Amino acid sequence: MKKLYQMHKQGFQLLRFIYRLDHSALPIFLLRHTMEAVSPYLQILFSAIIIDALLQRHWEKAGYTILIMLIVNLLFGLLLDYVKSKSQVRSMSVHRQFNAMICLKTIDLDYATFADKEGLEAFSQADAAMAIHGGFGLLLEIYTEMVQHLLSVSIAIVLLLELCQKYGQRMPGVLGFFLTPVGSLCTLCVLFISLLLLYGKSAEYVNKNNLQIFEHDMSVHQEMQYFDSYAFHADKGKDVRIYRMQPMLLQAWNALCERLNQSLRKEWQYTRRSTLFYVFINHIVMLLSYIFATLKFFSHAISIGEFTKYSSAIAKLNEALRSLVENNGQLRTMIGYLSYYSEYMKKENKLDTGTLPVEKRLDNEFEIAFHNVSFAYPNTNTYVLKNVSLTLNLKQKIALVGPNGAGKSTFIKLLCRLYDVSEGSITLNGIDIRKYDYQEYLNLFAAVFQDFTLFEFPVGENVACEQQYDETRVWQVLQQAGVRKRVERMKDGLATPMFYREKDGEDVSGGEAQKIAIARALYKDAPFVILDEPTSALDPISEYEIYTHFHDMVKNKTSIYISHRMSSCRFCDDILVFDHGQLLQRGTHEELMKDTKQVYAKMWKAQAKYYV
Numbered sequence: 001m002k003k004l005y006q007m008h009k010q011g012f013q014l015l016r017f018i019y020r021l022d023h024s025a026l027p028i029f030l031l032r033h034t035m036e037a038v039s040p041y042l043q044i045l046f047s048a049i050i051i052d053a054l055l056q057r058h059w060e061k062a063g064y065t066i067l068i069m070l071i072v073n074l075l076f077g078l079l080l081d082y083v084k085s086k087s088q089v090r091s092m093s094v095h096r097q098f099n100a101m102i103c104l105k106t107i108d109l110d111y112a113t114f115a116d117k118e119g120l121e122a123f124s125q126a127d128a129a130m131a132i133h134g135g136f137g138l139l140l141e142i143y144t145e146m147v148q149h150l151l152s153v154s155i156a157i158v159l160l161l162e163l164c165q166k167y168g169q170r171m172p173g174v175l176g177f178f179l180t181p182v183g184s185l186c187t188l189c190v191l192f193i194s195l196l197l198l199y200g201k202s203a204e205y206v207n208k209n210n211l212q213i214f215e216h217d218m219s220v221h222q223e224m225q226y227f228d229s230y231a232f233h234a235d236k237g238k239d240v241r242i243y244r245m246q247p248m249l250l251q252a253w254n255a256l257c258e259r260l261n262q263s264l265r266k267e268w269q270y271t272r273r274s275t276l277f278y279v280f281i282n283h284i285v286m287l288l289s290y291i292f293a294t295l296k297f298f299s300h301a302i303s304i305g306e307f308t309k310y311s312s313a314i315a316k317l318n319e320a321l322r323s324l325v326e327n328n329g330q331l332r333t334m335i336g337y338l339s340y341y342s343e344y345m346k347k348e349n350k351l352d353t354g355t356l357p358v359e360k361r362l363d364n365e366f367e368i369a370f371h372n373v374s375f376a377y378p379n380t381n382t383y384v385l386k387n388v389s390l391t392l393n394l395k396q397k398i399a400l401v402g403p404n405g406a407g408k409s410t411f412i413k414l415l416c417r418l419y420d421v422s423e424g425s426i427t428l429n430g431i432d433i434r435k436y437d438y439q440e441y442l443n444l445f446a447a448v449f450q451d452f453t454l455f456e457f458p459v460g461e462n463v464a465c466e467q468q469y470d471e472t473r474v475w476q477v478l479q480q481a482g483v484r485k486r487v488e489r490m491k492d493g494l495a496t497p498m499f500y501r502e503k504d505g506e507d508v509s510g511g512e513a514q515k516i517a518i519a520r521a522l523y524k525d526a527p528f529v530i531l532d533e534p535t536s537a538l539d540p541i542s543e544y545e546i547y548t549h550f551h552d553m554v555k556n557k558t559s560i561y562i563s564h565r566m567s568s569c570r571f572c573d574d575i576l577v578f579d580h581g582q583l584l585q586r587g588t589h590e591e592l593m594k595d596t597k598q599v600y601a602k603m604w605k606a607q608a609k610y611y612v
């Protein structure tokens with residue numbers, strides 16, 4: 001009982017959630033299911049009146065009752081159809097709104113909370129939970145269906161209480177007792193309470209197994225998500241074809257489908273057993289009820305019309321009780337998996353803790369310093385940065401170099417506060433960055449990451465990151481990034497959607513995309529500009545142009561580059577050399593080249609010898 005209470009408490013919380021999101025969905029569903037509960041009883045009551053009128057040869061009464069019944073049926077049917085279609089639209093809308101909320105939550109979570117293993121798992125579970133059984137739209141449906149069945153039970157009980165009161169000719173013995181009002185009441189109570197218990201047991205059996213099946217299906221759906229969103233993605237099409245990966249992918253996909261089919265077969269097996277049980281019990285109940293109603297009829301307690309009315313009421317009560325128990329079981333499974341959704345929505349940003357406003361400075365005098373910073377990624381115990389201490393010189397061009405895996409990108413992630421340090425601290429103008437308002441701190445940076453993203457929006461919006469933008473400035477930064485001419489050639493200029501998947505969209509080359517991403521960073525006009533492998537996709541001439549113009553592009557800002565093209569270091573005022581998570585060397589190109597045994601000089605020479 002306590003479990004039942006807890007479950008419905010959770011269920012009502014979710015319903016409140018739906019109500020807050022969509023005020024009209026719940027009332028429309030309630031109206032629909034109330035009408036569906038009342039509709040069969042209207043039929044039962046009219047039929048009883050008509051049969052009795054016909055038997056008593058009251059032709060006129062029978063005639064106008066039939067007429068009224070037809071009119072009521074027609075109007076009721078039309079209204080019910082209208083309400084049903086409305087409720088279907090609302091159900092879809094609720095589902096869409098909950099999907100939108102999960103997307104909004106995801107882009108609103110800070111990077112560290114979302115991108116760690118736990119966050120990604122929580123997202124994938126919440127997303128799969130929404131996809132498996134119809135999500136919140138179905139929850140609404142089931143709860144309001146329960147109201148329908150409760151109403152149906154109540155109407156049937158009222159009718160059966162009326163039946164119990166009807167007492168005709170006295171009969172001898174035990175049979176006589178059953179037909180008295182008290183005896184009838186006891187008989188029906190015992191019958192329906194035992195029925196409820198039997199249905200409860202059968203539903204418990206089905207639900208216990210369905211919960212196990214659900215847990216299994218959930219993991220399969222999560223694996224399927226990977227195929228949908230990654231492996232079958234058009235971008236991966238080249239590798240798939242060149243390496244003939246189709247059979248391997250299809251095999252893996254079919255194996256997942258087979259796992260789902262297996263659990264579906266199991267589910268059917270349990271449901272079939274429960275249905276067989278129900279059919280068996282149902283027939284026994286119907287037999288007993290007909291015997292009971294027939295005895296009432298033979299004792300002249302009820303007429304033939306009433307006989308049809310009360311036996312139909314018993315059948316309806318039986319059906320509604322079973323549906324109620326079934327709904328209850330479905331809810332248990334649904335609330336179980338929808339809790340993954342609510343848990344995800346409750347996730348709080350780990351980094352959004354500070355409140356201090358970042359000083360507004362037109363002179364960009366923002367000094368950032370690392371103090372004995374060490375860092376291990378969440379859920380790992382290997383330090384990828386170890387005891388790093390440095391101050392970023394104001395308004396200089398700084399290069400980060402070092403072998404693969406040295407910790408350069410991680411350094412940038414900490415600088416941009418995509419993660420918090422594990423040990424030590426980072427300060428902005430002497431104050432720990434964790435104390436600053438998170439969004440205001442992020443506003444200090446414009447970055448082009450190795451895996452930058454452009455969206456299928458117009459070029460102008462991709463650069464400005466907003467729909468209303470300063471066109472002159474967008475053209476200016478495109479010019480600086482060396483991609484203006486390409487955009488001018490596009491059909492609708494800045495309004496041209498990017499990528500061919502969009503109608504009238506245009507695809508750009510990897511290098512052109514990188515230039516547009518650089519333009520985006522310039523448009524933001526932030527005091528720190530970070531370019532992680534900024535020229536990896538650029539041809540040598542474009543690269544040369546970017547570097548020679550960079551001084552103008554980023555003047556009055558602190559700029560940080562990560563590049564494996566050592567030649568780019570010559571444009572920089574300060575070079576930080578990382579290896580194995582440590583800052584090994586620091587200085588200008590000329591200073592670092594003096595130490596020929598160290599990493600920098602070795603890397604430089606290794607690359608330079610191919611040009612000699």
Ligand SMILES: Nc1ncnc2c1ncn2[C@@H]1O[C@H](COP(=O)(O)OP(=O)(O)OP(=O)(O)O)[C@@H](O)[C@H]1O
Nearest residue numbers: 377378380384402403404405406407408409410411
């Ligand atoms: N999200 C992550 N979770 C766990 N470990 C990570 C994660 N990202 C990076 N690492 C590990 O941190 C180490 C440093 O990676 P990082 O990307 O900072 O190196 P890098 O110097 O930028 O390398 P590259 O030059 O290849 O881009 C690597 O060993 C990498 O495997």
